[in-house]
Amino acid sequence: MQKAQKLTLAVLIQAALISTAYASEQSESKGFMEDAKGSVLFRTGFIDRDKKNVVPGTDTRSSAQSAIFDLESGYTKGIVGFGVGIVGDASLKLGDNKHAGNQMIPRETLNGEEQAGDTYDHWARGGANVKARISNTEVRYGTQVLDLPVLASNTGRMVPEYFEGVLATSREINGLELTAGKFTKNQMSEQINTDGNQLDRAVVWGAKYKFNDAFNASYYGLDSKNALERHYVNANYKQALANDSSLTYDFSGYHTEFDEQATTYSSTIGNEDVSGRSNNIWAISGTYNTGAHNLMLAYQQNTGNTGYDYGQNADGFQSVYLPNSYLSDFVGNHEKSAQVQYNLDFGKLGVPGLNWTTAYVYGWDIKVAGTADEGKENEFFNQVKYTVQSGFAKDASLRVRNSIYRANNAYENAYIGDTNEWRIFLDIPVKLF
Structure with a gap:
């Protein structure tokens, strides 16, 4: 493990010192103020989860209004460029939100327990970061929104999940991107505490390479102290067909070793030994595209002695x-799942900006602690999104999403439980400079 981390860091450092295969981003810098950019995203969000087979009062419903800021300077000129950035958000709840949940709205602390208090009426969060760049290698330290397969911030609620630490990204070789970093704080979307998830230390590393326009692959790793060790691989190939059609093959998978202190779904519903927990989950999919139509078939499978757990x-x-992965992620212990998904791009049918996705996923062969019965689950998913294409509201979007989720008796109380969910998000981006 440590050898892999040191090797990745060594490659990053060396890549910054060797001649590049293409133009240097830093040499093209126009200046600290000249390349500055800033935006604010005004988001109105609503999530409603109607629990079907549980006691009254356990339904969750949240609605709020947020402004999400992203301010970024350019880099100073020179061999090494320097810059700063600010990310943050300010929000207020809409309505009383008596049944708030779904990682949408923070709660006030009551007797030391954050989830026991009333919901906040308004709140604000955020932080700053500093950055440096040499050639095509950037190092950034501070508060960040991450998009790595092994350490990805939640951006599907009102406001983003934040991590605090250092991240280095190098693109010195054409087609190759190397990543390494270390993070020491994690703030979930509904948390006021900047380290609400009590992250001790998370070290990440990885690489992705674009072999050509049709084929790319990636690998990422994560070592989270006293929690888990995780590895991710992905390969994606797009085959061109006649009449501008295509067939895309995709393989992705995770291997996770959980420490004794880690939380997993299985260990919270049974009394099994928490030592030696591991999980392998992989998926393969094929997507056929022709004109406005996309049809995907996918198969996903878990092995190991516990389910895949994240977050x-x-x-x-x-x-x-x-x-x-929709409302359910179909990640139960030993679970197998199959999906059929259809996507229609109305823009190619004369209605630019309108898109519809529908999918059905069925999961089976789930091992559930405390019973010998086979767990099963299924979800019917639909989403419609419209993005304004021009005019004063250009790029504003409205997204309406619905999931109908059901589990059999063996799995009903082990995971989500039968749920009808609605999500409605109105996003209005405004460019400041």
């Missing part, structure tokens, strides 16, 4: 880069 261990609440 519970300060490892990113969106770290599930797998196809069978």
Whole structure:
């Protein structure tokens, strides 16, 4: 493990010192102020989860209004460029939100427990970061929104999940991107505490390479102290067909070793030994595209002695880069799942900006602690999104999403439970400079 981390860091350092295969980003810098950019995203969000087979009062419903800021300077000129950035958000709840949940709205602390208090009426969060760049290698330290398969910030709620630490990204060789970093704080979307997830230390490293326009592959690793060790691989190939059609093949998978202190779904519903827990989950999919139509078939499978778990261990609440992931992620212990998805781009039919996705996923062969019965689950998913294409509201979007989720008796109380969910998000981006 340590050898892999040191090797990745050594490659990053050496890559910054060797001649590049293409133009240097830093040499093209126009200046600290000249390349500065800033934006604010005004988001109105609503999530409603109607629990079907649980006691009254356990339904969750949240609605709020947020402004999400992203301010970024350019780099100073010279061999080494320097810059700064600010990310943050300010929000207020809409309505009383008596049944708030779904990682949308923070709660006030009551007797030391944040989830026991009333919801905040308004709140604000955020932080700053500093950055340096030499050639095509950037190092950034501070508060960041991450998009790595093994450490991904939740961006599907009102406001983003933040990590604090250092991240180095190098693109010195054409087609190759190397990444390495270390993070020491994790703030979930609904948390006021900047380290609400009590992250001790998370070290990440990885690489992705674009072989050509049709084929690319990647590998990423994560070592989260006292929580888990995780590895991710992906390969994607796009085959061109006649009449501008294509067939895309995708393989992705995770291997996770959980420490004894880690939280997993299985260990919270049974009394099994928490030592030696591991999980392998992989998925393969094929997507056929012709004109406005996309049809995807996917198969996903778990092995090991526990299910795939993410987010519970300060490892990113969106770290599930797998196809069978909607309301449910189909990540139960030993679970197998199959999906059929259809996407229609109305823009190619004369209605630019309108898109519809529908999918059905069925999961089976789930091992559930405390019973010998086979767990099963299924989800019917639909989403419609419209993005304004021109005019004063250009790039504003409205997204409406619905999931109908059901589990059999063996799995009903082990995971989500039968749920009808609605998500509605109105996003209005405004460019400041």
